[in-house]
Amino acid sequence: MNVPRHAPTSPSVRVGLREDAVVAPGDGALIITNPFGAVTVRGLPARVASLLRELPGTIAGQDELIGRLVASGGTSQEVALLLLTLDRLNPILVHTVDPLLRIVPIARDAVLRPAVLDPGDTVRLSRFALVRRSGEGLVLESPLSRHRVTLNEEAMPLLGALSRDVMVKEAPEALSHLVAAGLAYAGDADEEEPALRTWDFHDLLFHSRSRSGRHDEPFGATFRFLEELPPEPALKPLPAGPAVELFRPSLEEAAAADPPFTTVLESRRSVREHAGAPPTARRLGELLYRAARVREVSGPTPSVPYEVSSRPYPGGGAVHELELYLVVNRCAGLERGVYYYDPSGHRLITLPARTEDAHAMLALASAATGGLLQPDVLITITARFQRMSWKYSGMAYAAMLKNVGVLYQTLYLVATAMGMAPCGLGGGDADLAARTFGLDWARESSVGEFLIGGAAPGTAGS
Ligand SMILES: Cc1cc2nc3c(=O)[nH]c(=O)nc-3n(C[C@H](O)[C@H](O)[C@H](O)COP(=O)(O)O)c2cc1C
Incomplete structure (x- = not known):
């Protein structure tokens, strides 16, 4: 069995499934329904399946999950199966880097594998990244990213510093996750590959958000104001004048x-x-x-x-x-x-x-x-x-x-x-x-x- 290799995770990194994922048994398998489709996982021992069913909306460290499985009698083979399944569910895994960030996958092809960076490397924010208020918090997004990052207040000094190069050792986990999510670049990476060089910031954002596929926002004829606002009339009221x-x-x-x-x-x-x-x-x-x-x-x-x-x-x-x-x-x-x-x-x-x-x-x-x-x-x-x-x-x-x-x-x-x-x-x-x-x-x-x-x-x- 090929158990996925993981960069050693720090206790500050925890994972869970998107809150809107639903894990349910069906047809002798575990079916994980999510906004981008459904994943069917077969052959899971009951203990692993029941642990996975607790995942939507909860966040736990990988070691904590393994600990829980072992405490309930899980074998080393079951631990390996848990890690394999988590790896397979990566496209719908929420990651937190405590106390700074929460990273949510927002598109079908989202995959987050923290970049392996040298402590002496430098990282800077992508020129396509933007911060805005959304709901109760500040979010960091980019048309190049299939993830949305919610920023806690503790992340503000780091965010401010990222307009210039920041040494990886200043915040190794947060930076390796931001790089993995496509919101920041390691110093030697060339963000301006030819296909991106000629994009204006606002054009690329508009392209990414005005079509479906790279975000999880409502899209299409949703009539979201139906109960809130009357539609404007077909004919504009005439301005006064001869x-x-x-x-x-x-x-x-x-x-x-x-x-x-x-x-x-x-x-x-x-x-x-x-x-x-x-x-x-x-x-x-x-x-x-x-x-x-x-x-x-x-x-x-x-x-x-x-x-x-x-x-x-x-x-x-x-x-x-x-x-x-x-x-x-x-x-x-x-x-x-x-x-x-x-x-x-x-x-x-x-x-x-x-x-x-x-x-x-x-x-x-x-x-x-x-x-x-x-x-x-x-x-x-x-x-x-x-x-x-x-x-x-x-x-x-x-x-x-x-x-x-x-x-x-x-x-x-x-x-x-x-x-x-x-x-x-x-x-x-x-x-x-x-x-x-x-x-x-x-x-x-x-x-x-x-x-x-x-x-x-x-x-x-x-
Ligand atoms: C959306 C659009 C924007 C255009 N903008 C300009 C413009 O700002 N100035 C201009 O002289 N011609 C403009 N044109 C005309 C194009 O330059 C022209 O259609 C093109 O050179 C092809 O020539 P044709 O229309 O004679 O076939 C525009 C045409 C379109 C459809």
Whole structure:
């Protein structure tokens, strides 16, 4: 029998199973159900099985567990089986390093084998690690780690020191566990392997948490606020301000006049030239109608407990959290200014924005094209965040950005079919947008920018 070799454990290191693991007999075996699946262990003597059944939610040193088994009459072979089974359960084992840390596995493939470090080695915190308040305590996490570490107050001096190199001998157990959990690096290890070097801290964290697999947080359509908060309505309450009715095209006439679909798709380009004739209010109205109006609002229903809407572009959950705001620089038949697009009434609501803010929005958009143009019309896409986060856990913001991409392509295709000049932009100032449009940044602010020029070069309108 191959008994796993263990680095000698100090009495300060203790283990237990995740509190939500359930150990139960079944089909002549011991079945350990946990958030990531179930482990079936066969052939365990009764004494070992009953010891394991006490493990969820309790923490004990390895020597203590062995002592308990021996005290109840366990043989050396049973001790070996206990150690083998604990090794197999490593992916759901909680480790504590008293009095500093508690390390909880949070993903299916979590394995914690304390690194063997020399007392003279040095360790430092990963640049991807973060500390935040969670529940009652402080937790240390990283997108590179499949474990979450709860920090006791006694760990604060060590944590503070870890922004620089700390000698292993200062806290051997805690440091070898932090290294094993991927939250810290031994001095000679290269954290910046090529695949990681180019990741921003926040991007990697967002990637790890906005998809399932590397965390144990609720994920997907959980409706976690169903009993706490009413969902926001499908249609944003209209801001006060003079309304400008927009042209409503005949979709039959548009369909007859449009180039074939493949021609539109293949001729679509990002056009960074707004030098010709500006768009007209009529064509702007047609673009918005064909790309972004509300066709219908429905619900709520028992199975979909919030209002949904149908629009020309798809949207996750038919939530349609995106809103459009226009900064109009040049448009025949429409005053320069800042407008909210009412997608249901298909009109623009004039907003009392400051001229310098509108200019700053246009200047930023121009800069995003490399200063290639003075935009005719800047469409800013905002998200009413709570529409999505009321329904979705973990993935709400990621889904909103996907929805932005979908709307970009719809604007691109309709503008191309109409011979207008479209160009999506990759960055904008959400603070400036919130100020310009009079929004609360945390409730609704910008997630996308799109430029529309009067006519693409070489088209009938140019
Ligand atoms: C999400 C997204 C962001 C973009 N950001 C910018 C940008 O900030 N500035 C710019 O000039 N073009 C931007 N573009 C346009 C791309 O540069 C363009 O799509 C790409 O060069 C391919 O050219 P094409 O659109 O003509 O096929 C963006 C496009 C997308 C879809």
